[in-house]
Amino acid sequence: xxxxxxxxxxLRRVQADERRESRGRLKxxxxxxxxxxxxxxxxxxxxxxxxxxxxxxVGAVQGVVTPDIQEIxxxxxxxxxxxxxxxxxxxxVIDLSALFRRHPGVCLIDGxxxxxPPGSRNPxxxxxxxxxxxxxxxxxxxxNVQHIREIQDQVEKITGRRPADSVPEEFLLEAEExxxxxxxxxxxxxxxxxxxxxxxxxxxxxxxxxxLAADVVDRQLQDYLDSxxxxxxxxxxxxxxxxxxxxxxxxxxxxxxxxNKLRFHGALLVAYVEQxxxxxxxxxxxxxxxxxxxxxxxxxxxxxxxDFVTTIVEFAHEQRITQLFLGHSSRPKAFQLMRTPIDRLxxxxxxxxxxxxxxxxxx
Amino acid sequence: MTEVRRGRLKxxxxxxxxxxxxxxxxxxxxxxxxxxxxLVIGYFEPHGRQDTIAKTEGLEFIPRRTLxxxxxQFQEMDTEAILRRKPAVALVDEFAHTNVPGxxxxxxxxxxxxxxxxxIDVLTTMNVQHLESLNxxxxxxxxxxxxxxxxxxxxxxxxxxxxxDLTPNALRNRLExxxxxxxxxxxxxxxxFFVETNLxxxxxxxxxxxxxxxxxxxxxxSATWAETAAALAAGEGSLEETxxxxxxxxxxxxxxxxxxxxxxxxxxxxxxxxxQADCLAIHVARNGxxxxxxxxxxxxxxxxxxxxxxxxxxxxxGVIAEFARTQRITQIFMGRSTPxxxxxxxxxxxxxxxVRHAHDVQITIVADxxxxx
Numbered sequence: 256x257x258x259x260x261x262x263x264x265x266l267r268r269v270q271a272d273e274r275r276e277s278r279g280r281l282k283x284x285x286x287x288x289x290x291x292x293x294x295x296x297x298x299x300x301x302x303x304x305x306x307x308x309x310x311x312x313v314g315a316v317q318g319v320v321t322p323d324i325q326e327i328x329x330x331x332x333x334x335x336x337x338x339x340x341x342x343x344x345x346x347x348v349i350d351l352s353a354l355f356r357r358h359p360g361v362c363l364i365d366g367x368x369x370x371x372p373p374g375s376r377n378p379x380x381x382x383x384x385x386x387x388x389x390x391x392x393x394x395x396x397x398x399n400v401q402h403i404r405e406i407q408d409q410v411e412k413i414t415g416r417r418p419a420d421s422v423p424e425e426f427l428l429e430a431e432e433x434x435x436x437x438x439x440x441x442x443x444x445x446x447x448x449x450x451x452x453x454x455x456x457x458x459x460x461x462x463x464x465x466x467l468a469a470d471v472v473d474r475q476l477q478d479y480l481d482s483x484x485x486x487x488x489x490x491x492x493x494x495x496x497x498x499x500x501x502x503x504x505x506x507x508x509x510x511x512x513x514x515n516k517l518r519f520h521g522a523l524l525v526a527y528v529e530q531x532x533x534x535x536x537x538x539x540x541x542x543x544x545x546x547x548x549x550x551x552x553x554x555x556x557x558x559x560x561x562d563f564v565t566t567i568v569e570f571a572h573e574q575r576i577t578q579l580f581l582g583h584s585s586r587p588k589a590f591q592l593m594r595t596p597i598d599r600l601x602x603x604x605x606x607x608x609x610x611x612x613x614x615x616x617x618x
Numbered sequence: 619m620t621e622v623r624r625g626r627l628k629x630x631x632x633x634x635x636x637x638x639x640x641x642x643x644x645x646x647x648x649x650x651x652x653x654x655x656x657l658v659i660g661y662f663e664p665h666g667r668q669d670t671i672a673k674t675e676g677l678e679f680i681p682r683r684t685l686x687x688x689x690x691q692f693q694e695m696d697t698e699a700i701l702r703r704k705p706a707v708a709l710v711d712e713f714a715h716t717n718v719p720g721x722x723x724x725x726x727x728x729x730x731x732x733x734x735x736x737x738i739d740v741l742t743t744m745n746v747q748h749l750e751s752l753n754x755x756x757x758x759x760x761x762x763x764x765x766x767x768x769x770x771x772x773x774x775x776x777x778x779x780x781x782x783d784l785t786p787n788a789l790r791n792r793l794e795x796x797x798x799x800x801x802x803x804x805x806x807x808x809x810x811f812f813v814e815t816n817l818x819x820x821x822x823x824x825x826x827x828x829x830x831x832x833x834x835x836x837x838x839x840s841a842t843w844a845e846t847a848a849a850l851a852a853g854e855g856s857l858e859e860t861x862x863x864x865x866x867x868x869x870x871x872x873x874x875x876x877x878x879x880x881x882x883x884x885x886x887x888x889x890x891x892x893x894q895a896d897c898l899a900i901h902v903a904r905n906g907x908x909x910x911x912x913x914x915x916x917x918x919x920x921x922x923x924x925x926x927x928x929x930x931x932x933x934x935x936g937v938i939a940e941f942a943r944t945q946r947i948t949q950i951f952m953g954r955s956t957p958x959x960x961x962x963x964x965x966x967x968x969x970x971x972x973v974r975h976a977h978d979v980q981i982t983i984v985a986d987x988x989x990x991x
Contacts (some may be wrong), residue, residue, distance in 0.1 A: 264690040282785070367694050395830045421645060431787070432787055432788070434783050434784065434785050434867050435783040437780055437783060437828065438780065438784070439780055455836065462829045462833055462836075465781065465828050465829035465832065466825070466826070468825050469825035472818060472821055472822040472825065473822055474817055475818060476637070476818045476822060479814060479818065480815065491755070491759070491822040491823050491826065492822070492826070511980075514893070515892075518893055520826065520829065520830075578982075595925075596970045597973075601983050602954075603986055604983075605986055605987070605988060606987055608984050608985050610949075610980055610981070611973060611984045612980055613913040613977055613978050613979065613980065614977070
């Protein structure tokens with residue numbers, strides 16, 4: 256559970272760097288509905304790159320070709336997709352061997368989430384794109400948030416439908432660049448003559464796309480900071496750390512932590528510092544609070560350290576925590592001669608807010 | 619007098635100069651004009667960018683007004699001329715701009731309010747770093763203290779916020795090619811504000827903020843408290859009379875005359891906005907205390923639509939705790955007390971005393987967040 260220096264992350268980064276040397280660059284245009292303008296933006300960028308002297312080729316055109324896209328296509332080289340029939344269904348498959356032979360600098364691939372027919376070289380189109388990248392061909396592509404595999408549950412809740420074709424989120428996270436194509440839903444409804452889903456659903460999908468892109472960008476930022484040895488303390492995302500102690504009001508803290516996480520679209524972490532010699536009642540309390548934290552899908556960390564305050568403060572800095580939730584372990588006394596751990600924590604915390612929760616007895 | 623329909627406000631939100639906000643706005647203007655909409659350019663900042671200037675072709679400009687100040691000539695938007703012309707839609711570039719002294723209003727966003735009140739729809743542009751609530755965070759991340767800010771409620775009231783996105787890589791390419799600034803200025807910009815970490819962090823903020831605006835429009839917080847605060851700011855009624863009942867969370871910010879109070883106000887208000895909580899501020903004045911700095915913070919708070927209250931008393935923690943109880947406060951925001959010198963270690967700081975007095979309320983101690991050198 257303790258994933259502090261995280262060697263896996265380091266390894267991933269080194270490997271990614273090595274691959275990046277010889278690999279093509281991937282750029283993804285992310286939209287939240289069809290016809291929001293993703294494809295246009297992608298082809299338009301291809302045209303501008305060609306004007307600047309890059310060798311640009313179109314590898315896949317998807318869906319309805321609007322007149323403005325048609326105009327761009329007429330000034331670009333197109334390697335047509337291959338038509339295939341399978342089980343009575345028509346498929347369009349990227350002509351990989353033709354693309355390998357032609358070996359352009361940049362290849363434009365629309366409809367990233369497309370599933371190839373059974374028996375194809377790769378089951379899914381994003382895997383075709385991987386092959387292009389591996390051979391040093393840069394790819395610009397476009398995808399709709401509804402097709403990102405990991406968030407399709409959320410999409411289904413919003414739209415009641417689950418598109419069959421999908422792309423794993425990990426593929427997006429590996430892209431060098433991701434760009435959001437944002438437009439207000441009302442413009443979209445006009446453009447599609449009222450056949451689009453209602454504006455509320457569109458707004459929810461739009462929010463999903465924006466938050467997904469923010470997460471991708473956050474990871475890029477973190478990778479950049481880590482690889483340059485920069486320790487940034489105040490991130491752009493709210494990160495909440497709930498400190499569990501056996502006798503604090505953990506239930507209120509966890510509930511409030513979850514609410515804050517959801518409202519800020521931030522991260523919820525839960526930590527406790529291991530203490531020897533806990534009594535059976537304290538142990539049972541801690542266990543039930545951890546179970547609650549797990550049910551909330553919080554990131555749980557068990558910390559080891561001689562001094563509670565130093566351990567927590569170090570961990571909070573490492574994790575770029577913005578708010579630390581802490582409970583009184585007893586009802587505050589009328590007068591205290593000794594400085595409590597809470598006092599020391601307040602003094603030591605320069606970069607994050609501390610929220611103190613009342614002891615249950617105080618209510 | 620007939621009630622005028624308030625104009626609709628649409629903001630193109632970006633994260634840096636050169637991402638294409640003005641271009642997108644003009645793109646929409648051209649589309650509207652083709653649909654026959656009566657549209658004018660109220661203010662346009664070309665920055666010498668040829669592709670953007672080309673987009674204004676065929677659009678009607680309202681001439682700017684020229685004002686003299688400090689021996690120089692300044693050009694500002696001519697709000698009165700736009701009102702006289704009364705178009706259906708006005709384009710107003712650079713929403714966060716501060717007018718030169720001598721204008722009727724201090725800020726351009728206030729000029730825009732006048733246009734909206736007259737029933738004119740407005741399209742405008744701004745960068746995320748101009749949002750008041752992000753001011754400290756932006757400073758912390760970039761080292762730049764943005765002076766031209768827009769209160770969050772102004773942006774929250776917009777009918778539509780659209781993200782204008784461009785990858786930092788593409789933006790830096792544009793800079794290198796001299797599209798955004800001249801090459802000398804571009805070189806300096808690249809070395810300073812336009813470093814990759816700054817751009818990436820600001821871009822993430824822009825994405826998160828646009829998502830927040832989308833979410834707010836899906837489930838808007840009840841406007842009760844905002845209205846109450848506005849009434850209080852206008853001097854109508856006391857806090858006790860106007861406090862609305864039955865809201866879930868209520869946040870109280872404890873202000874002092876210290877400069878760090880501005881950061882405390884921004885942080886408290888941001889948390890309140892995200893939690894859809896009411897937000898109040900209090901200062902407890904000791905006998906004969908100089909209130910000039912406090913008044914400045916209070917007026918800043920009221921501009922952000924926070925209800926303010928100055929109480930008197932020597933027992934500061936006691937007054938705060940009592941006020942929190944009568945106002946049904948759920949969370950108190952305080953700055954860190956200056957650590958006491960060693961010979962006073964057995965005395966309690968104000969924070970410690972409030973913790974002891976108001977032990978049934980959540981208390982948030984806001985960090986100083988000094989920038990790492």
